[in-house]
Amino acid sequence: xxxxxLGDDAAVSPLIAAIAANPEHRLSHAALxxxxxxEWLTVSPSTTVAADWDELIGAREVDAVIVAGADPExxxxxxxxxxxxxxxxxxxxxxxxxxxxxxxxLIRDDNGVALVPVFVARFDRKLDRLRRLIDDGTxxxxxxxxxxxxxxxxxxxxxxxxxxxxxVEDAFLPDVDVLRFLGGNYxxxxxxxxxxxNSHVSQATNTLSGDGLPEALWSLKGTAGNxxxxxxxxxxxxxxxxxxxxxxxxxxxxxxxVEEPDDAAxxxxxxxxxxxxxxxxxxxxxxxxPDWTDLTRALEICDGARRSLRRRRTIDLHFxxxxxxxxxxxxxxxxxxxxxxxxxxxxxxxxIGGTVFDxxxxxxxxxEHAGAILYDDDFVPGSAELIETAQNRLNEIARRMPGSTxxxxxxxxxxxxxxxxxxxxxxxxxxxxxxxxxxxAEQRTIVARLRGRGFQACMQVARLAVFVPLGLFLLLxxxxxxxxxxxxxxxxxxxxxx
Numbered sequence: 351x352x353x354x355x356l357g358d359d360a361a362v363s364p365l366i367a368a369i370a371a372n373p374e375h376r377l378s379h380a381a382l383x384x385x386x387x388x389e390w391l392t393v394s395p396s397t398t399v400a401a402d403w404d405e406l407i408g409a410r411e412v413d414a415v416i417v418a419g420a421d422p423e424x425x426x427x428x429x430x431x432x433x434x435x436x437x438x439x440x441x442x443x444x445x446x447x448x449x450x451x452x453x454x455x456l457i458r459d460d461n462g463v464a465l466v467p468v469f470v471a472r473f474d475r476k477l478d479r480l481r482r483l484i485d486d487g488t489x490x491x492x493x494x495x496x497x498x499x500x501x502x503x504x505x506x507x508x509x510x511x512x513x514x515x516x517x518v519e520d521a522f523l524p525d526v527d528v529l530r531f532l533g534g535n536y537x538x539x540x541x542x543x544x545x546x547x548n549s550h551v552s553q554a555t556n557t558l559s560g561d562g563l564p565e566a567l568w569s570l571k572g573t574a575g576n577x578x579x580x581x582x583x584x585x586x587x588x589x590x591x592x593x594x595x596x597x598x599x600x601x602x603x604x605x606x607x608v609e610e611p612d613d614a615a616x617x618x619x620x621x622x623x624x625x626x627x628x629x630x631x632x633x634x635x636x637x638x639x640p641d642w643t644d645l646t647r648a649l650e651i652c653d654g655a656r657r658s659l660r661r662r663r664t665i666d667l668h669f670x671x672x673x674x675x676x677x678x679x680x681x682x683x684x685x686x687x688x689x690x691x692x693x694x695x696x697x698x699x700x701x702i703g704g705t706v707f708d709x710x711x712x713x714x715x716x717x718e719h720a721g722a723i724l725y726d727d728d729f730v731p732g733s734a735e736l737i738e739t740a741q742n743r744l745n746e747i748a749r750r751m752p753g754s755t756x757x758x759x760x761x762x763x764x765x766x767x768x769x770x771x772x773x774x775x776x777x778x779x780x781x782x783x784x785x786x787x788x789x790x791a792e793q794r795t796i797v798a799r800l801r802g803r804g805f806q807a808c809m810q811v812a813r814l815a816v817f818v819p820l821g822l823f824l825l826l827x828x829x830x831x832x833x834x835x836x837x838x839x840x841x842x843x844x845x846x847x848x
């Protein structure tokens with residue numbers, strides 16, 4: 351199998367070494383590898399370093415692309431490569447973010463491209479041994495997990511070592527996967543930073559919890575010495591500790607303070623080989639963990655930790671399978687809330703504007719509400735003769751005039767020289783009303799200049815502008831039925847092979 355490398359994250363080094371040592375595989379291309387290029391070319395001298403990432407899309411011999419980084423250019427390249435249908439082997443970074451992962455999930459649902467995440471810690475034999483001890487009940491019921499990290503600060507001064515927030519998040523993501531692997535699907539996160547100075551912190555503490563799950567604590571602080579990592583598993587019948595230097599694969603496992611001898615040499619497979627086997631099986635379509643859902647959930651917990659910091663409270667995580675349908679619901683909810691808010695203010699504005707800027711007199715308003723205005727087009731052009739529809743309308747008006755006070759208005763001609771015609775039309779209206787039985791027609795029929803015809807048209811446009819977007823939005827909800835639901839996927843519990 352031919353692999354291509356995209357990015358410069360040193361975490362992929364074990365996999366690159368394993369590919370180079372395996373005669374059945376080859377690292378054929380690399381792009382955006384930055385300062386890591388010389389090191390990886392030493393391991394795999396035959397690799398072609400591409401001038402631009404888009405060469406990976408056109409390279410037909412490339413069977414899968416290894417993603418190693420979170421720079422915006424890398425993330426955009428991965429979107430395009432996934433859309434082209436090339437499988438991806440992703441080394442997670444917190445900077446990749448949930449939005450990017452959701453986008454790749456939708457691309458996968460659309461074209462079926464394989465997405466294989468690699469959490470390096472999952473492939474350590476000592477961690478797998480610790481998981482088996484927990485499952486066997488060696489320490490009884492698990493009460494708590496606690497991961498303690500000390501991260502080397504290269505620019506440390508004589509004062510307290512401070513860590514950039516981005517490094518804190520990158521350190522938290524792989525440990526989230528470890529805690530989920532051991533403890534289960536945590537659904538609540540609480541985050542706290544202390545000693546914050548200009549986007550740097552002296553210590554970070556996160557707490558994960560969930561219904562029926564043991565509490566998981568995670569803490570991180572900077573150090574001027576070597577980076578350290580320790581996982582403590584506290585049970586009601588004992589305690590397990592897995593510890594070591596973060597940059598070394600030689601972890602130590604102890605049971606109740608007694609270090610366990612490394613008796614796994616006969617089965618030993620180094621981390622790179624274990625990752626390569628995992629990638630082979632995942633690309634072959636086997637349901638194997640960690641899978642894309644594991645990466646999605648881990649990033650969602652990291653995102654929840656950020657929100658917990660902003661809101662200073664525990665965040666409940668409501669997990670939902672990413673799909674066109676869930677994305678559509680999320681977007682429609684956001685748009686709908688904004689649209690309802692704008693519609694409310696639009697209605698208020700139209701009502702106030704219609705009252706304040708209405709140029710009509712009271713008589714015109716009353717006549718308009720009663721439908722008792724005769725316009726120029728209600729008469730035969732240039733004459734005082736009423737058209738048939740106007741006569742019928744006047745008969746109806748005459749029946750409603752007793753017991754009411756609205757006037758009957760004849761529209762005044764724009765030309766002042768039309769006064770005689772206006773008076774003739776008024777008399778024609780009076781005559782029609784009297785014939786229909788309205789005895790006070792003479793007093794209530796007037797000629798007046800109409801000021802509200804243009805205003806009413808403007809108000810109609812304003813009402814449409816307020817309500818039509820809301821109506822269109824409601825119609826768009828019908829598109830829900832053509833969106834794809836979450837894809838069904840198996841959820842196996844095994845992780846490593848013997």
